[in-house]
Structures are given as structure tokens and as C-alpha cells.
Amino acid sequence: MLTTQRKEQLVELCREAIRRPSTSGHEQAVAELLRDTMTVYGFDTVEIDRFGSVLGRIKGSRPGKTILMDGHIDTVGIPDPAAWTHDPFGGELTADGRIYGRGASDMKGSVTAMLSAAAHFAQDTGRDFAGEVWVSCTVHEECFEGVSCREVSRRVRPDFVIIGEATSTTLKIGQRGRAEVVIETEGVPCHSSNPEKGVNAVYHMCAVIQAMRELEPLSHPVLGPGIYELTDIVSSPYPGASVVPQYCRATYDHRLLVGETEESVLAQVQSVLDGVARRLPGLKARVWLAEGQEPCWTGETISARRFFPAWLLEKDHELVVKALSGLREAGIDAPLSHFSFCTNGSHFCGEAGIPTVGFGPSREDLAHTVDEYIEVEQLTRACEGFHAILRSLTR
Secondary structure (H helix, E strand, C coil): CCCHHHHHHHHHHHHHHHHCCCECCCCHHHHHHHHHHHHHCCCCEEEECCCCCEEEEEECCEEEEEEEEEEECCECCCCCHHHCCCCCCCCCECCCCEEECCCHHHHHHHHHHHHHHHHHHHHHHCCCCEEEEEEEEECCCCCCCCCCHHHHHHHHCCCEEEECCCCCCCEEEEECEEEEEEEEEECECCECCCHHHCECHHHHHHHHHHHHHCCCCCEECCCEECCEEEEEEEEECCCCCCECCCEEEEEEEEEECCCCCHHHHHHHHHHHHHHHHHHCCCCCEEEEECEEEEECCCCCEEEEECEECCEECCCCCHHHHHHHHHHHHCCCCCCEEEECCCCCHHHHHHHCCCCEEECCCCCHHHCCCCCCEEEHHHHHHHHHHHHHHHHHHCC
16 A cells, blocks of 8 residues: 555655646656656656657666556647646646646546656665566657657567556456548539539548448457548648639548458559449549658657557456456556557557557547546555555566
């Protein structure tokens, strides 16, 4: 169990992290807080990488596995501050044991719990354990799930990864991935009073959308269906001003299943377009994966195609078995399930093939909400759980 002093330190660190706004690309203030905290807590090495993620290392006295605990420090923004009844950057602690603020659940509470657990573990064992423990506080997850973690993997080379996203202190062993799939149709512009003189790109897109709705999604016995969901559609020129549109673009959010690749996704959608073209002569359509880039607080630019793979561990994998064993020893009942959303595990397990599990405080449905909060009981319970997992993995 956490001592009273450790609990108070953890709660105050979580509150202070919330007080420092850190939307994607603006994480510097909270990164510096966590860097300084790791230094004070006695981490052997502390560094900030080129994208702005904070990495801390604690080395055991004996050779063993390298364990990484990862959580992101960027948050989504506050579209309507007036809708909040608690200051989104106040870190308010209420009498009923809740800490309010943007990032409380997603996921500054978990990051501070991981950092604290690693420090407590080093102190409690006198560093007499096998292997190394790293904590990564990563940037830009809200924009690019796992992309900044590529730098972390190159630096740390972990054997096991624990993702600290909200799980209500259950254990997650996988997730669907995510891809942003873009479809474009091209028409021929003309005056809208004589539409027969041109080709309306929006009408052609409507035919494509209908065919996409008829596409039977792939399914996985654990992760569920690999759905395609239309998220936006734009035409050009806009406003039309009596012009038949010559261009239309639609974006789909595709939830990826284990084994799907960029090539297989594009081939699946291309087969839909080919089918529409056979029924609709003159269709000009193409498909690609969206790309994006964002500035980092360090001055670097992070960029990637928006393709973030799925991943899944077997229930009898060493990491799963040992994590469950440690949690049970700590009195934490942790049923196995999987994330309903995308995480940095898309890189660690989906891209890099590093065994990964998810464990963290608070509820998934509190992320990105108005009056976001974390319960102190969940925060402290997760800290104890991280400590227990480390103990089990480093024996």
C-alpha cells in the first residue's frame, strides 16, 4: 500500500501536471515538470528527445529485461471553457476524492502514477532487481498514435511495454488500429444550368459511398469488426456559385484488425472503386492514406501517414501471465479485455512487435469530456498496480 506521504506526493504531482496546459505540440511546461520530478526522485538518467518526450531510466543491480512504462502527456483542447463547472487547468481536488482538469484521465494521472511507482520500486528494492525500468512521457499521441514512440523504441529497446491508458485498473491485451482512408472523385465542371455538359463529382462520390456502405467489414473474434465510418466530405469549388463541382473528397475512419497492412487496406477499397466503375462508366476515383505533420515544442516536425496498426497478445504470453500475477499479489482483480480506442501500442506492439499490455487508472469514457476528472482511489490503486507489475517482471 502507498504510505500517506507517497499518496499526498502523487496527488499533488497529478494536480500540478494538470495545471500546466499541454495540447499537442505545446507540452513543454509539463515535460519540464516531469523531467525535474524524475531527477528529484533519483532516476539514473533523464532526457528529453528531439520530439519533446521525456525518458527516465532506473537500472537494477542484476541483468534482466528492459521494461518500459509509457503514457502520453499531450491532451486535446478545450473547445468551450464556459461549459466546464471546474477550472480545466485548476487541478481541483474535491471533497469526494476527485481531481478535475483536462488530462486528468487522459492521461496525466496515469503518467504521474507510473513515474511515482518506478521511483518507489527503486527505493523499496534498493535497486536490487533484474533489468531496467524506463518511463516515457510521450508527445503528440492525440494526433499520431505511436509515432513519437518510434524515437523511444530506438533509444530504450524495451523487452516489454506497459501502456498506461485508462483501463479502470483492468488489464488490456490488444486493440483495433486506425487508418484514415481518403477517396477522391474527379468530375468535369460546367454551369449548373446545363449540368449535362459536365460530370458532377459529388454524384459519383455518392455512388462510391453507397458501395462502401455495402462493404462487408472484416471481423476478429476478440477485437470485433473492422468498420469503415465516413467522417467528412468536401467538394470543390465551394461555394458552388452555379458551378457543377469538379472534385469531391471523402475521409473514412477505418478500424484496423490484426494483420491488416497499408497495402491490404488500399487494395480492399480499390476493389470497391473498381466495382463502381463497372457500373458507372467515366468514374474517375482514387484512394490513399491521409498524411499529416505537426510542429513539436522542441522545434522539430513530426509527420506520418495516418495508419496505426492493431495488436493483440495471447492470454498465455509471459507478459500477460506475470502482470496478472503481480496484480493479484497486490490484491487487484484485473480481468482481461482490450482497448476500444487506439493507443501508442500501435507502434510498440503493432509496428515494432514488442509485447505490450495496457493498465491504468480511471474510465475510458472520461477522456476528452467536459469536467474530466480522475478519482484519487483509482490514481493510487494504479500506482500500486504498476509497482506490483514491476516487481513481478523483474524477479
